[in-house]
Amino acid sequence: MKRFTFIFLILLFALNIQAQNFSRLEELADQLKNQTDKLIELTSKKIKKRSENSRDDLEQAFLAEQMYVSAKLIENLIDRKRSAEELRMSGKILSNMTRRTARFRSNQSEWQSVTETISNLNNEFRLYEGNKKDDDDEIEEDENRLIVGRVFWRGKVDNEVQLVIRDLNLQVKTISGQSYPPGTFSFTSRLQKDNSLRVDVKKDEGRGNARVIQQPNIQNNYTTIIQILDTDKGARDYALEIFWYKQ
Numbered sequence: 001m002k003r004f005t006f007i008f009l010i011l012l013f014a015l016n017i018q019a020q021n022f023s024r025l026e027e028l029a030d031q032l033k034n035q036t037d038k039l040i041e042l043t044s045k046k047i048k049k050r051s052e053n054s055r056d057d058l059e060q061a062f063l064a065e066q067m068y069v070s071a072k073l074i075e076n077l078i079d080r081k082r083s084a085e086e087l088r089m090s091g092k093i094l095s096n097m098t099r100r101t102a103r104f105r106s107n108q109s110e111w112q113s114v115t116e117t118i119s120n121l122n123n124e125f126r127l128y129e130g131n132k133k134d135d136d137d138e139i140e141e142d143e144n145r146l147i148v149g150r151v152f153w154r155g156k157v158d159n160e161v162q163l164v165i166r167d168l169n170l171q172v173k174t175i176s177g178q179s180y181p182p183g184t185f186s187f188t189s190r191l192q193k194d195n196s197l198r199v200d201v202k203k204d205e206g207r208g209n210a211r212v213i214q215q216p217n218i219q220n221n222y223t224t225i226i227q228i229l230d231t232d233k234g235a236r237d238y239a240l241e242i243f244w245y246k247q
Contacts, residue, residue, distance in 0.1 A: 029075040032117045036068040069154050069184040091122040146246040155183020158235040163226040193222045199244045206238035
């Protein structure tokens with residue numbers, strides 16, 4: 001009986017540590033989102049006030065927008081309790097993005113705060129074990145599909161837009177309606193040249209429809225095309241999760 005109680009206490013302690021770790025991840029993700037939101041306000045205000053902007057000003061504004069979308073993506077991955085390996089890969093992508101901030105001449109304290117938060121996130125990712133799986137960490141099961149990669153895209157659509165995806169590249173083509181900036185995207189892994197892969201899409205935000213109109217194969221140089229169709233009046237923001245899996 002004493003031995004059972006001892007084992008139970010060890011398991012309870014381990015679960016408590018894991019819960020605290022996950023809570024810390026959520027806290028840091030929210031902190032990063034708030035920090036990058038503040039940077040968007042700082043950098044966009046500066047651009048709007050000036051009749052002409054420097055490359056440094058424009059690059060900061062673009063990066064602030066990318067970092068904010070990335071922070072929301074990290075928050076989403078954490079909320080959905082993605083695998084530890086996927087979170088670690090995402091942390092590395094964020095770290096690579098912050099390398100550009102060292103040369104900025106303004107807002108250095110704000111960018112430094114973002115860099116420190118990402119560093120803290122990466123430390124937590126190294127401790128986080130997530131849900132144990134028997135499969136390879138890079139392959140996960142979702143509705144009986146072995147998903148091997150994803151790209152997350154966020155942007156504005158007026159009527160019809162196509163996302164053209166090849167390898168680690170995503171291009172946005174406006175087919176009809178008002179053209180808008182290409183939005184932001186983030187890959188978890190490249191779209192491999194593999195005839196056994198099939199691509200699907202899930203709409204996380206937006207009022208219209210999103211579907212795959214071209215699957216990748218050798219004839220089209222392994223290029224996927226996603227159609228977003230919004231027939232209502234005016235433009236709307238969209239957020240898509242595009243993923244590929246083994247057939």
